[in-house]
Amino acid sequence: MxxxxxxxxxxxxxxxxxxxxxxxxxxxxxxxxxxxxxxxxxxxxxxxxxNRPRIQSKPEQPFRGAPEFWNSFQWTTEEQLQQFTANFQAAGGQAVHLATSAEAANFIVGLAEEMKATRILMHHQPGLDRLRLAQQLQHAQVSVWNDEVDINGIEHAARAEIGVIEADHAVAYTGSLVTKSSAHQGRSVSLLPAVLIAIIPVSRLVTRLGEVLAELDSAGREKLPAGIHFISGPSRSADIENDLTIGVHGPGIVYALLVDQW
Incomplete structure (x- = not known):
């Protein structure tokens, strides 16, 4: 057997x-x-x-990528501001147009005082240093990513009430802001605090997402950052029954400060 x-x-x-x-x-x-x-x-x-013969060869594709009419599509700066604001707010964010960096600093200080925030975390960027938030918010702990917070400071970021970043780009057509990760621009600053404030110099506002992607592509793969994040309003999550929840996987409140003179 x-x-x-x-x-x-x-x-x-x-x-x-x-x-x-x-x-x-x-x-x-x-x-x-x-x-x-x-x-x-x-x-x-x-x-x-x-009731037709089977197609044996792939159809010809005369165009690659976006058509020319879309590549040449542009809004004026005023139109970009209007469209970004409308699209960003439609996704649940708050967009505020300010004239100077001093007005941006006053806005952040006022919001922090209204929230009685005790922990604020910022990216290490020259533009944000000029805001002098630590001098104006003496009742709060204002930290800079990877200066006062080490590379393992995720827990510190999670305890912060407000995260402050300077966006690398913003897209009017989609109402999205773009931020890159680096040693001094930790993604935790934009993902973990309850409130995110993103400063967008108006000079970095573009019409189409393809403009940002083309710039990233032209830099070459070796110069790409560890992460590129596209943020369109607060974190939004929905289950199969369409029950929407705000702030589960990121900040529940997001402000985009569009600044003319940065």
Whole structure:
């Protein structure tokens, strides 16, 4: 009985391709041929039901990427401001147009005092240093990512009520701001605090997302940052029953400060 079971096992192994390399390759080739035959029969059946011959070659694609009319599409600066504001607020964010960096600083200080915020975390960027938030918010702990917070400061970021960043780009058509990760621009600053304030110099506002992607592509793969984040309003999550929840995977409140003179 044992010998019979052993013989049966060896036969099955040969049939399943587990024997010699040659028999295994032949078995895989047979499976592929059978699969292609079924695929051909399936596609021909569809063509017959449509009452037309089966297309055997791929259609020509005269255009690659976005068409020229879209690549040349541009809004004026005023239109960009209006469209970004409308689209960003439609996604649940708050957009505020300010004239100077001093007005941006006053806005952040006023919001922090209204919230009674005790922890504020910023990216380490020259523009943000000029806001002098630490001098104006002496009742709060104002930290700079990777200066006063080390690379493992995720817990510190999670305890911060407000995160402050300077966006690298903003897209009017989609109402999105773009920020890159780096050693001094940790993604935790924009993801973990309850409130995110993103400062957007108006000079960095573009019409189309493709303008940002083209710039990133032209820099080359070796110069791409560790992460590129597209933020369109507060974090929004919904389950299969469409129950929407705000702030589960990121800040529940997001301000975009569009600053003319930065």
């Amino acid at each position: 044992k010998q019979n079971r052993s013989s049966s096992h060896n036969v099955n192994a040969d049939q399943s391709g587990a024997g010699s390399p040659n028999s295994r390759e032949a078995w895989l080739a047979e499976l592929q041929a059978a699969s292609l035959l079924k695929q051909k029969s399936f596609m021909e059946g569809i063509a017959a039901r449509l």
